[in-house]
Amino acid sequence: MTQNNSGGAGRLRGYHSELFALADAPFSLLRELIMEKTGMYFDDAKRGLLADKLSELVAVNGLTSFLDYYYLLRHDENADAHLNALMNRLSVPETYFWRQSEQILAMSEVIAPTHFATKPRAPLRVWSAACCTGEEPVSLAIALAEVGLLDAQPIEIVGTDGSPAMVARARANSFGPRSFRQIPANLKERYFEPDGDRWRPIERIRRAVSYDVANLAVPAEFAGLATADVIFCRNVFIYFADDVIRRVARTFCERMPDDGCVFLGAAESLTRLNVDLELAEIGKAFAYVKAGRRHHIERTNSAILATRTATHVTTGH
Ligand SMILES: C[S@@+](CC[C@H](N)C(=O)[O-])C[C@H]1O[C@@H](n2cnc3c(N)ncnc32)[C@H](O)[C@@H]1O
Secondary structure: OOOOOOOHHHHHOOOHHHOOOOOHHHHHHHHHHHHHHHOEOOOHHHHHHHHHHHHHHHHHOOOOOHHHHHHHHHHOOOHHHHHHHHHHHHOOOOOOOOOOHHHHHHHHHHHHHHHHHHOOOOOEEEEEOOOOOOHHHHHHHHHHHHOOOOOOOOEEEEEEEOOHHHHHHHHHOOEOHHHHOOOOHHHHHHHEEEEOOEEEEOHHHHHHEEEEEOOOOOHHHHOOHHHOOEEEEOOOHHHEOHHHHHHHHHHHHHHOOOOOEEEEOOOOOOHHHOOOEEEEEEOOEEEEEEOOOHHHHHHHHHHHHHHHHHHHHHHOO
């Protein structure tokens, strides 16, 4: 079914979108399939955007219609490879270090100390669930280094993304100026080293983070990861259909520990989706915790922080 086109995506970009019109029938077939396989939902207002993104893949595969592309995704013997290419094409690689830093600091200054005070032998497991090019999990490692916990305590930080291309870029650990638009200059100086005209995290930070591919539209791919103590799942639900968000959030809720929590992006909310999670105030941020656990979690955090403050005042450390 697939014909090779040696020209590649780059050469084709820009002129082919006018070649293919995305008519009603292929639009609805493709958007259902894309929602099933990636979680992402393209409403009617985004039909043009979807046509533009998919035109490139239609052309690269030597096809002449969106319907052929739909059959390719459904039935081709290389359907998995085509789905990966689709995920790469639909991925929105917008991220930067220290994004919504109040959440990052809530993890390092409140959740992590409470975890080690209440479960001294258990590793702290932190999962960045749509990590894109890696800025989020690297920020988490830096924040834990800043509070002196990264090397002193057992900590696992895993970054995953549904796009294999994003995971490859995260693993490359090479960051350009746009990634640094928010992080304080002193942290850049201390935790990064030059890498040609780019920057890479110092070895201690690189070592702290591991990466993998995991698709949030496939519960079996992330059910194990969802047992993490802290889940950062930020700025990906904005692209998802409500039913998919509900399924992902319910899997988080079933799998996370009783004191676990989930951070979402600023524009994202679970409030109207009928899942058993509620908002708790953690440091200067809000996170979702299991329904009924908010008071316990907030009280424990305050008690541990008060003990630490008292110890600091008494001992000067
Ligand atoms: C805008 S970035 C968010 C990056 C980071 N979490 C942040 O807030 O800065 C969205 C990411 O979600 C990923 N994504 C989209 N659909 C996904 C899925 N079904 N499973 C996992 N990741 C997905 C994209 O590949 C992209 O890297």
